[in-house]
Amino acid sequence: MDSQEIRSRKRHRGKGRVTLADVARQAGVAPITVSRALNTPGRVSAEVKERVDAAVEALGYVPNLIAGGLAAAGTRVIPVIVPSLAILTFIEVIDAIQKRLEAAGYQMLLATTDWDLDREASLVDTVLGYSPSGVILTGLRHRPRVISRLRDWGRPVVEIMEVGDDPIDMNVGVDGVALGHAMTRHLIEQGYRRIAFVGSHLGHDYRAAQRLEGHQRALEEAGAASGGVLEYHEPASYEVGVRALEDVMAMASRPDAIHCSNDIVASGVLLAASRQGIRVPEELAVGGYLGLPLAEHLTPKLTTLAVARSEMGTQAAELLLERLSGKTPERPIRDLGFTLVKGGST
Amino acid sequence: MDSQEIRSRKRHRGKGRVTLADVARQAGVAPITVSRALNTPGRVSAEVKERVDAAVEALGYVPNLIAGGLAAAGTRVIPVIVPSLAILTFIEVIDAIQKRLEAAGYQMLLATTDWDLDREASLVDTVLGYSPSGVILTGLRHRPRVISRLRDWGRPVVEIMEVGDDPIDMNVGVDGVALGHAMTRHLIEQGYRRIAFVGSHLGHDYRAAQRLEGHQRALEEAGAASGGVLEYHEPASYEVGVRALEDVMAMASRPDAIHCSNDIVASGVLLAASRQGIRVPEELAVGGYLGLPLAEHLTPKLTTLAVARSEMGTQAAELLLERLSGKTPERPIRDLGFTLVKGGST
DNA sequence: CATTAAGATGGTAGCGCTACCCATACTTTG
């Protein structure tokens, strides 16, 4: 009785957008059939599929993914949580993730924690409010609440950058300690004895701290003395490298090699050395990480441990997508390893 | 009669998440009151607000923004559409946008067009399906469909990077032609006469093409001959700079200055020149854009036109937020200008 | 002290879509 009355009341909120119901009317089928034609085309006849497609085209229908998400739980959004966008490494990984997800019809929701695990925890809460289809987050260290919430959640989660035995769900990355170990090992093999470690933001960036740990382990194994650890409490930059070189040159017992926590800092060291006429590697060897493009354009070329960053992003996205398509990925924990790219700087 | 029966049927889809109704029950108020307490605290009594907050805390309630978005239209998501994540410039802008939006409780949905306007158009359709609160996109050139759809849409839209008279809605950026003009003008004033322009990806990156236009205009005004245009059909990289230097040195009538379409390429030129012992600026002057951090660590320092990229992102986000809070921003079109940072390379 | 305004809370309907179940029309099987 009054239901018709209500129905006749003009919609007050809709913005006149074309809805699935409009398409259904135009195609002469029920709304649910349109939904099926669009989402599971195999379950409708070819003829209906065609009529629906034509109606979609004619009306310019664009699905409201929010509504779909509410009904089906799962919005084709994948939040990606990283510490910072100021780090080139993350950018390349994100770029790869984004490309892969977008190709599969998923959108990336990007959020940054500023290296703060509490912030990460509250971000996870927030993004779960978007009913995402999966989540990608950085590192293996999280607040317990994050871990339990995501485990209970039951949808695909990929942790990137690091590798470990016990991820929340799936994991793609490299072993930070092994990285640090490999570089110092290389320097020792090259005959350097007093190797200094230059780190930036170690308190925040615990993955950089892992590299330091690997460095120290390699020193112990070789029975070598430490060449000192220089720590700068700020994000990595060329400027940090410049200052590190100054500080190293001022040291009483000068190191013969510097192990930099990443390529940006190492590049800063090399650039400053060239400016000051300090010969590399004769007076001082320099090694870095990640294989930034700049590394091979410096003189001498920077020795670096290249990590397949794009690959990391792509594989993370693919693990997620595989799970979303119902399969069980083989090797849900993947160590991508690294490659020593020997330049003239060591 | 049967409505109770239905109600008793266990919910089959909900994942047991705490809902607003649960909070309402716990706090002893109606759901709508909880909604108000959370979204418009001014409209409920302090006492109710407290009870609700306590219940939220006790139950660990996290709002389902999807549901809110469906009901209210507006999901606190801001899609940001850029051509590529491989360009440092975009990264810095995005970083700034993200920081500002996140601080205001909005999330950034990032999508890339790969420099393709058709892709941009379909991306706009897709992201509008998320009922976003606003949209940020790159440049002022779009498919007509994009422009009309966003205009009709009625929510805040900011176009970044470029500036122009007739944005879809709001606009923050710099004048690309003026940039190109200023650099060549500077080179002419420094006494250089044969100025080559090195561009990469000009066909895709029409903003780089604008800089070329400015360059040519400056040449005309000065009555100077063109030193040639070298175009590389690939994204900007150090490598492009390296090749550009080779190509320039091989030219019959060698230019005395190179105007590079951005700092990455210019840096590649400088690095290669230093490797080859070509004196800068005596034999060849080099100028670039954007003020990348690397520019000032090169020897000689790169002369560059610095653009306030973070500022651009921040202002774009702020224009959007201002509109979202109901205000009408003053100066919805903002030209951020640029600064000539004179280095030793010119 | 009646009358009005303002403030606080609740009831109801629905945002646009899809999960679940059911109703047909065909096949396939013994």
Place this chain on the structure above:
DNA sequence: CAAAGTATGGGTAGCGCTACCATCTTAATG
């Protein structure tokens, strides 16, 4: 040829939240 599948389409009821309107207080007004 009946019984049992197997496609194909539709009906109904929400997903969790907020807009709109109605109701009930309480304070302000003349």
